[in-house]
Amino acid sequence: MKAVGPIPAGYETKDGQLAVGGKTARQLVERAGRTPAFVYSRDHLTNRVAALRAAMPKRLGINYAIKANPFAPVLGHMAGLVDGFDIASGGELALAIAAGLDPSKISFAGPGKRDAELEAAIRKGVTLNLESENEARRALAIGERLQFAPKLAIRVNPSFELRGSGMKMGGGAKPFGIDQDRVPDLARQILESGAEWRGLHIFTGSQALGADALIEAQANVLELADQLARDIGGPLPKLNMGGGFGIPYFNKDRPVDVASIGEALEARFADLPASLADTDLCIELGRYLVGEAGVYLTEIVDRKESYGETFLVCDGGLHHQLAASGNFGTVVRRNYPSAIATKFAEEAVEIVDIVGCLCTPLDRLADKAHLPRADVGDLVAVFCAGAYGATASPSAFLGQGPAAEILI
Ligand SMILES: *Cc1c(COP(=O)(O)O)cnc(C)c1O
Numbered sequence: 001m002k003a004v005g006p007i008p009a010g011y012e013t014k015d016g017q018l019a020v021g022g023k024t025a026r027q028l029v030e031r032a033g034r035t036p037a038f039v040y041s042r043d044h045l046t047n048r049v050a051a052l053r054a055a056m057p058k059r060l061g062i063n064y065a066i067k068a069n070p071f072a073p074v075l076g077h078m079a080g081l082v083d084g085f086d087i088a089s090g091g092e093l094a095l096a097i098a099a100g101l102d103p104s105k106i107s108f109a110g111p112g113k114r115d116a117e118l119e120a121a122i123r124k125g126v127t128l129n130l131e132s133e134n135e136a137r138r139a140l141a142i143g144e145r146l147q148f149a150p151k152l153a154i155r156v157n158p159s160f161e162l163r164g165s166g167m168k169m170g171g172g173a174k175p176f177g178i179d180q181d182r183v184p185d186l187a188r189q190i191l192e193s194g195a196e197w198r199g200l201h202i203f204t205g206s207q208a209l210g211a212d213a214l215i216e217a218q219a220n221v222l223e224l225a226d227q228l229a230r231d232i233g234g235p236l237p238k239l240n241m242g243g244g245f246g247i248p249y250f251n252k253d254r255p256v257d258v259a260s261i262g263e264a265l266e267a268r269f270a271d272l273p274a275s276l277a278d279t280d281l282c283i284e285l286g287r288y289l290v291g292e293a294g295v296y297l298t299e300i301v302d303r304k305e306s307y308g309e310t311f312l313v314c315d316g317g318l319h320h321q322l323a324a325s326g327n328f329g330t331v332v333r334r335n336y337p338s339a340i341a342t343k344f345a346e347e348a349v350e351i352v353d354i355v356g357c358l359c360t361p362l363d364r365l366a367d368k369a370h371l372p373r374a375d376v377g378d379l380v381a382v383f384c385a386g387a388y389g390a391t392a393s394p395s396a397f398l399g400q401g402p403a404a405e406i407l408i
């Protein structure tokens with residue numbers, strides 16, 4: 001039997017049902033207008049950012065990496081909470097602008113930026129985190145043509161990585177960033193070009209839970225930034241130190257100890273080298289800020305037996321929850337935290353498989369989960385749905401279409 005996992009804090013029970021913001025699962029579905037639906041909690045987002053700020057040095061800016069969840073009302077709410085935004089495409093730039101985010105607080109990383117994307121970002125005054133020398137040349141040429149000084153930072157491909165991270169984004173040959181040895185040359189060219197030099201971006205990995213690994217990565221980032229700044233021979237206006245804070249999805253996972261990370265960072269900030277003394281310092285987080293603030297609700301449309309196993313077949317599935325199905329960068333499929341939302345107060349009495357409505361064996365939401373008795377019409381909740389859910393899943397697959405999304 002696989003247990004049903006660590007349900008994030010902040011979810012309530014009301015009238016025997018799962019509730020968010022005082023609304024029961026049934027009321028939330030009514031509000032969304034249909035199932036399946038992603039429900040994001042405003043309070044959860046607010047509290048998460050406040051708790052993180054309380055733990056981190058005052059000097060540290062907190063950016064939101066919008067690819068985790070670019071739902072417009074979420075972006076609008078986050079705009080009042082964070083210090084900046086990280087985008088990774090021209091499409092995200094358009095979403096950010098439409099949500100009213102301040103372009104001067106946006107930076108744009110990501111390989112393969114097309115000329116039209118570079119131009120749109122330069123025109124808006126968005127900082128480009130350059131991923132290659134070629135991209136730098138193209139950005140400078142576009143700036144020249146527009147008679148508009150582009151804001152340029154360099155994304156560094158560091159020689160180290162974030163230990164224990166779910167996705168490695170640095171260390172060795174990578175499509176991301178410019179190998180650290182080549183950064184000083186390019187930075188000097190940018191400084192001489194008349195472009196606005198915005199400093200460095202060093203992102204080392206994603207979905208790490210260990211405070212020690214995160215502390216070590218941050219120390220390595222500060223050391224590398226100091227070394228590069230001295231090689232470049234000029235002050236660093238800004239350093240985006242990356243992020244990588246994960247959230248617990250599975251039973252043995254423990255939440256990130258942000259207090260320890262904050263203390264370690266406070267100590268480093270008290271003793272920064274001269275090259276970083278006036279540098280604007282920030283971290284960028286996606287999943288950590290929004291992941292636990294979302295729950296996915298899907299209705300059971302069939303209950304069936306097969307060779308002794310019970311299947312609850314839902315109207316949702318991997319087309320909205322690719323990660324929960326185990327098909328988004330996971331090696332071994334494990335259950336995301338999940339529950340019967342309409343029987344949230346009841347005891348677990350049976351072992352069932354929860355599957356989606358797609359005609360593929362990959363479409364599984366929970367294997368051998370110990371849950372209360374559920375029938376057709378009940379709602380299943382899959383937690384940790386606030387990040388890499390709706391927009392990181394193939395919603396057009398099998399003609400299903402997107403889920404509803406609401407911010408409560
Ligand atoms: C994806 C990404 C992030 C966000 O990662 P999370 O694991 O969601 O925090 C931040 N920065 C960059 C450069 C990324 O590519």
